[in-house]
Amino acid sequence: xxxxxxxxxxxxxxxxxxxxxxxxxxxxxxxxxxxxxxxxxxxxxxxxxxxxxxxxxxxxxxxxxxxxxxxxxxxxxxxxxxxxxxxxxxxxxxxxxxxxxxxxxxxxxxxxxxxxxxxxxxxxxxxxxxxxxx
Amino acid sequence: xxxxxxxxxxxxxxxxxxxxxxxxxxxxxxxxxxxxxxxxxxxxxxxxxxxxxxxxxxxxxxxxxxxxxxxxxxxxxxxxxxxxxxxxxxxxxxxxxxxxxxxxxxxxxxxxxxxxxxxxxxxxxxxxxxxxxx
DNA sequence: ATGACAGGTAGGATATTTCCTACGTATCAT
DNA sequence: ATGATACGTAGGAAATATCCTACCTGTCAT
Numbered sequence: 424x425x426x427x428x429x430x431x432x433x434x435x436x437x438x439x440x441x442x443x444x445x446x447x448x449x450x451x452x453x454x455x456x457x458x459x460x461x462x463x464x465x466x467x468x469x470x471x472x473x474x475x476x477x478x479x480x481x482x483x484x485x486x487x488x489x490x491x492x493x494x495x496x497x498x499x500x501x502x503x504x505x506x507x508x509x510x511x512x513x514x515x516x517x518x519x520x521x522x523x524x525x526x527x528x529x530x531x532x533x534x535x536x537x538x539x540x541x542x543x544x545x546x547x548x549x550x551x552x553x554x555x556x557x
Numbered sequence: 558x559x560x561x562x563x564x565x566x567x568x569x570x571x572x573x574x575x576x577x578x579x580x581x582x583x584x585x586x587x588x589x590x591x592x593x594x595x596x597x598x599x600x601x602x603x604x605x606x607x608x609x610x611x612x613x614x615x616x617x618x619x620x621x622x623x624x625x626x627x628x629x630x631x632x633x634x635x636x637x638x639x640x641x642x643x644x645x646x647x648x649x650x651x652x653x654x655x656x657x658x659x660x661x662x663x664x665x666x667x668x669x670x671x672x673x674x675x676x677x678x679x680x681x682x683x684x685x686x687x688x689x690x691x
Numbered sequence: 692a693t694g695a696c697a698g699g700t701a702g703g704a705t706a707t708t709t710c711c712t713a714c715g716t717a718t719c720a721t
Numbered sequence: 722a723t724g725a726t727a728c729g730t731a732g733g734a735a736a737t738a739t740c741c742t743a744c745c746t747g748t749c750a751t
Binding site: 579581606607609610613614617628630631632 | 738739740741742743747748749
Binding site for chain 3: 597598608609615632
């Protein structure tokens with residue numbers, strides 16, 4: 424009965440995935456990747472949004488560790504911090520064989536086998552298990 | 558002035574990233590990956606959540622194309638559909654050289670160079686965004 | 692047909708996100 | 722010092738997400 428875990432590592436992963444959920448924030452990351460470190464002004468100029476709203480998006484990215492800021496006079500230069508994205512890559516990794524299998528048609532076969540397995544198991548156990556859905 | 562685009566492809570990407578933002582939904586994908594296609598009952602048994610709430614999570618995953626359902630008598634077997642995750646892998650791809658550069662320490666040097674350049678004159682040349690890690 | 696079961700939809704409460712305007716703080720130029 | 726600039730925080734409105742309790746539909750067993 425593993426509900427969703429709450430270790431620091433898991434919360435960091437949550438923050439990263441949550442940050443990436445917004446197209447605005449993904450676009451910010453793209454700009455930083457393609458144009459290098461930039462001021463808030465330069466970054467914000469492409470978005471039809473009040474400055475404080477944009478600042479909030481930057482804060483979410485900062486909290487997720489995906490960008491860092493450096494003071495430069497009265498400007499603040501934001502920089503891409505790509506290392507946390509390794510977590511996303513690592514999360515994605517075990518799925519790769521599924522889409523590769525899927526693309527070659529092999530996975531369908533495996534799934535059908537698994538389906539049969541599942542059906543047989545359910546029948547064998549007489550479906551008496553699991554009422555603890557509270 | 559490129560705001561966030563709204564092409565069908567972009568909306569599909571949004572749906573995928575939004576679906577992955579919830580730890581519950583990522584856990585569902587993990588279960589489907591590790592244990593193969595399963596009924597809603599089997600999937601839901603690990604979560605402390607009412608059934609309709611869980612159904613809603615499944616709907617989000619379905620709308621993103623990340624799972625498919627197949628009727629099997631009065632049960633519905635959900636199956637992982639990994640192909641949309643290729644979009645995530647593709648999104649991630651251009652960032653890889655950044656974290657690799659970062660891990661070797663080379664990126665810091667390049668960033669510092671860019672920072673200086675940026676400070677003096679951001680629009681000096683079209684060099685923006687091109688720093689090779691090799 | 693009748694009841695039990697699997698899983699969905701409807702509608703609503705609450706929490707969170709996303710956006711805004713108004714204002715504060717630090718830096719730069721004069 | 723004074724004003725302008727860059728960017729943040731405060732606080733609130735509106736939209737959305739997440740959860741719930743009822744209830745409905747379709748399938749299976751009797």
